[in-house]
Amino acid sequence: MIDMNINHPPPSDKPSPAPVGAVERLLSRRSGPLGFGTGLLHQIDDPASAVRLLRQAHEQGITYFDTARLYGEGRCEGLLGEAFAQIRGEVILATKVGILPPARDLAIRLKGKLAATLRRLPPLRGVVPPPAIRWPEFGVFDPARMQVSLETSLRELRTDHVDLLLLHECTLEDVRRAEVLDFAEQTVRQGKARAWGVAPAPDAMLAIAASGSPYGDVAQFDAALHPAFACSPSLTITHSCLGTRFQETLFRLSQDAQLKDHWSGALGMEATTANVAQGFLAYAVWQNPTGLVLFSTTRPERLRPNLDAATLITTPDQAAAIAALIAAE
Incomplete structure (x- = not known):
């Protein structure tokens, strides 16, 4: 069995995050290997509960928080x-x-709510059109709108600067545009961001890294790119280690008792959903030992197990066993 308390204080004590040199150098303070992604935060119906979850994450040792407009x-x-x-x-x-x-x-929201309400009435269902589907706008990399977006973020975050500004789902063409590079570098010079970098889709990250074009000090990308992918920014951040591959693995475990036994052996504990999630998260940390790995949750009780995952893998052999199970078709 693996001792889940290795390098951890008693549960009642606040853990001391392991230093990550690039984080401290770029972003002015230390962070442990795990950061909190807020992409699911809005799924918590009660805003006070969402705020409480964020504060609990910080109290348990998380200092890095990732968000987006x-x-x-x-x-x-x-x-x-x-x-x-x-x-x-x-x-x-x-x-x-x-x-x-x-x-x-307000006008758009009221119009949508009115249409939805009227369509609940049988006589009007065929007369009132459904509310229009509203989509995000991608590829907004012109300086004027990037500036408005950043200023809105600063206002919402109640701060005069962010520690890191990322280009969200940028392409190689975006990174090569002089006006985009100028905007990012000017934002750092003005003190509105301490560092900047890119957060592209996997194919775009591969293209950007291979191009030789500058892309700031940080690369944030899907953990699935490891270990075949390597880049050399000052800081690497990975995300989505509990994505499609994890969901596929859970399904296979529900159908294959032998596979479940293999996972239990690699983890050193029963291959429950929560423990397998720890294994995926632990392997993402193992792959990115000097960077950060993002996780997301809406459940306070998942914070501690996620933090414990950072030290679940203790040997190269265990890492190799978990990697083989993750890669298995």
Whole structure:
């Protein structure tokens, strides 16, 4: 069995995050290997509960929080601002430009609610058209709108700067445009961001890294690119290690008792959903030992197990066993 308390204080004590040199150098303070992604935060119906979850994450040792204008149609940044405005110096805040959420002005929201209400009445269902579907706007990399997006983020986050500004789902063509590079570098010079980088889709990340074009100090990308992919920014951040492959694995475990036994042996504990999730998260940390790995949750009780996952893998042999199980078709 693997001792889940290795290098951890008693559960009642706040853990001391392991230093990550690039984070401290770029973003002014330390962070452990795990960061909190806020992409699911808006799924918590009660804003006070969402704010409480963020504060609990910080109390348990998380200092790095990732967000974007897109998340929750702009609401997630506001929740972070409410949670940490009074302790801004204790957290690292990263946000993004490049994708704008659907417009949320009062007239549009009222019109949509009215249409939805009227369509509940049988006589009007065939007369009143359904509310229009509102889509985010991608590829917003012109300087004027990037500036508006950043200023909106700062206002929502209740701060005068972010620690990291990322270009959200940018392409190689976006990164090569002089006006995009100038905007990012000027944002750092003005003190509105401490560092900048890219957060592209996997194919775009491969193209950007291979191009030789500058793309800031940070690369944030899907954990599925490891271990075949390598890049050399000052800081690498990975995300989505509990994505499609994890869901496929859970399904296979429900059908294959032998596979479940293999997972239990690799983990050193029963291959429950929560423990397999720890294995995926632990392997993402193992792959990115000097960077950060993002996780998301809406459940406070998942914070501690996620933090424990950072030290679940203790040997190369265990890492290889978990890697083989993750890669298995």
